[in-house]
Amino acid sequence: MGASKYIHIGRINFLAKTAYMGDLLLGTTFYTLILFVFVQLWRVLGGPSGLVVEGFGYREMVWYLTASEAIMLGRARIQDDISDEVKTGAIAYSLGRPYHYLGFKFACYWGETAVRMLVHIAVGIAIALLAVGPIQVTAVQLGALAVSVTLALILNFLIVACISLLAFWVEDTVPFFWIYGKLLFVLGGLFAPVELYPEALARAARASPFNYVLYVPARMLVRFDAAAWGNTIAAQLGWIAVLGALAVGLYSLGVRRLNVNGG
Amino acid sequence: MTAIKVRDLVKVFKVAHKRPGLAGSLRAIVRTEHVDVRAVDGVTFSVEEGETVAFIGPNGAGKSTTIKMLTGILYPTSGEATVTGMTPWKQRQRLSRSIGCVFGQRSQLWYHLPPRDTFELLAHVYELPVSQWKPRLTTLADRFELRAFMDTPVRKLSLGQRMRCEIAASLLHAPRVLFLDEPTVGLDVMAKRAIRDLVLEMNREEGVTVLLTSHDVGDIEQVCRRVMVINHGHLVLDTTVAALRRDFMKSKTVRVRLDSPVEGILNIPGVEVLKRKRGNLKLLVNTATTSMDDVLAHLMQLGTIEDITIADPSTEQIIAEIYASGR
Known part of the structure; x- marks a missing residue:
């Protein structure tokens, strides 16, 4: 019964977000544009010459980018909601409900992410198929990939929640989100897999949680390694445990600092 | 049985x-300075089950802060409180099942979805069995006359329709205490009346204890039997609405526009002329000595009434009266 309420919260947010389907479809223009630009880039670099770097050729690079960008653009943008609610004190109204605030936001996040991911995955697959044709994946690999993508999105939620909850202590969290975006670009391996990075940067990327948000699932799509899958999932779960504890800790500390004007 | 108990x-x-x-x-940048603001300063009261109590005061008096502490939203700096036997800020999750809250400026409805979806979600959030919430929703939909717009997105509803949905939503889990924080703010006269009637009906039929904050004296007079007045965080009066009306609401302000300019001295017993300009008059009527019928009769002798509004004293005026009376 406890989980049922969160499933319904997710469901209702899924329905609410479908009210903006036109906006969402329009939003995929940016995704399409990025994929188009990079398809041209990788075609020049890897197409005719057949250049392959660390096992990533033209086709792999396009499918890698399709996957990493789908996660990047498909994740729900809950940061503004949480930060605003903390800053304005509106978070307080959730305290009087029989659910956990972070659980509520997590459910909302999944409701919106489900809509956004479905649209981005559909658009991404269509573009990648048109540009480079299909990639070899089995049903088992897709199942394994789905687990990793799910954990990646949970990890992203927790990082975003931690940053948003900093609004209890700082005036503006926007700069932190700007930094997080750039960290995903670089350490997350948004545009290219870390195999292409200089050794020191690749080591730093692999040691960070950002790598497990984009690189790990995107790489799993193009170069599935069954032997390493268990370790990868364990590492994602490890980061989820650490950041989950941090988010709950920040929330518990922050709520006691709540100042809501009377009105 | 005591529903709400507050001490210091x-x-x-x-x-x-x-x-x-x-x-x-x-x-x-180097050092932030802080000033202590005592929003609520040693408030003590209790409310019995089934009572309808108004909590009034001017802006910044501390009424909403008190409600937020009683609903578990805010931690108090000191003092004690129990609501249906629970300490709100310690047992807020358990307490949420026995109280309902409506914050006039904070909607719980999902803006892009029909009210039915919010009701269904709340039923799940409060973990109500289907056998309980479905008939309850039917009853509330009938009583609050929601059927016509149950499947219309909330964004397309009028403010009055939304507020009816808000109150119905807060009653879905059959709370024993209902906190209403400015429930009629922004509503027109008809919508206000509908909300007041519904709250009163729920109190009479289900015995729901009602604690209501409002700036609108009409809310207090029509819904509540008891009134507590708070100012600068202190409870300055705790009495019946009948006593408040008798002792501190002895005047009404009448604004009238007549079709012709008023000539000469206006001499109506118990009426003070606050402003006059051609056919426009602003009058302060002492209702303890003069009936509104008499005032209207006098005005009609002066000319044809084109427009008239009759206003109760504001909460600020009532508080001024309370202080003037030395209480």
């Missing part, structure tokens, strides 16, 4: 204070 409740907010000018801004 205090809430102090630390408010950041910046000195004026560039020097003040630079100083604030």
Whole structure:
């Protein structure tokens, strides 16, 4: 019964977000544009010459980018909601409900992410198929990939929640989100897999949680390694445990600092 | 049985204070100064089950802060409180199942979805069995006349329709205490009346205890039997609405526009002329000595009434009267 309420919260947010389907479809223009630009880039670099770097050729690079960008653009943008609610004190109204605030936001996040991911995955697959044709994946690999993508999105939620909850202590969290975006670009391996990075940067990327948000699932799509899958999932779960504890800790500390004007 | 018990409740907010000018801004970067604001300062009262109590006061008096502490939203600085036997800020999750809250400026409805979806979600959030919430929703939909727009997105509803949905939503889990914080703010006269009637009906039929804050004296007179007046965080009066009306609401302000300019001295017993300009008059009527019928009769002798409004004293005027009476 406890989980049922969160499933319904997710469901209702899924329905609410479908009210903006036109906006969402329009939003995929940016995704399409990025994929188009990079398809041209990788075609020049890897197409005719057949250049392959660390096992990533033209086709792999396009499918890698399709996957990493789908996660990047498909994740729900809950940061503004949480930060605003903390800053304005509106978070307080959730305290009087029989659910956990972070659980509520997590459910909302999944409701919106489900809509956004479905649209981005559909658009991404269509573009990648048109540009480079299909990639070899089995049903088992897709199942394994789905687990990793799910954990990646949970990890992203927790990082975003931690940053948003900093609004209890700082005036503006926007700069932190700007930094997080750039960290995903670089350490997350948004545009290219870390195999292409200089050794020191690749080591730093692999040691960070950002790598497990984009690189790990995107790489799993193009170069599935069954032997390493268990370790990868364990590492994602490890980061989820650490950041989950941090988010709950920040929330518990922050709520006691709540100042809501009377009105 | 006591529904709400409050003893020496205090809430102090630390408010950041910046000195004026560039020097003040630079100083604030190094060291932020804070000023203590005592929003609620030693409030003590109790409310019995089934009572309808108004909690009134001007802006910043501490009424909403008190409600937020009683609903578990805010931690108090000191003092004690129990609501249906629970300490709100310690047992807020358990308490949420026995109280309903409506914050007039904070909607719980999902803006892009029909009210039915919010009701269904709340039923799941409160973990109500289907056998309980479905008939309950049917009853509330009938009583609050929601059927016509149950499947219309909330964004397309009028403010009055939304507020009816808000109150129905807060009653879905059959709470024993209902907290209403400015429930009629922004509503027109008809919508206000509908909300007041519904709250009163729920109190009579289900015995729901009602604690209501409002700026609108009409809310208090029509819904509540008891009134508590708070000012600067202190409870300055705790009495019946009948006593409040008798002792501190002895005047009404009448604004009237007549079709012709009023000539000469206007001499109506118990009426003070506050302003006059051609056919426009602003009058202060002492209702303890003069009936509104008499005032209207006098005005009609002066000419044809084109427009008229009759206003109760504001909460600020009532508080001024309370202080003037030495209580």
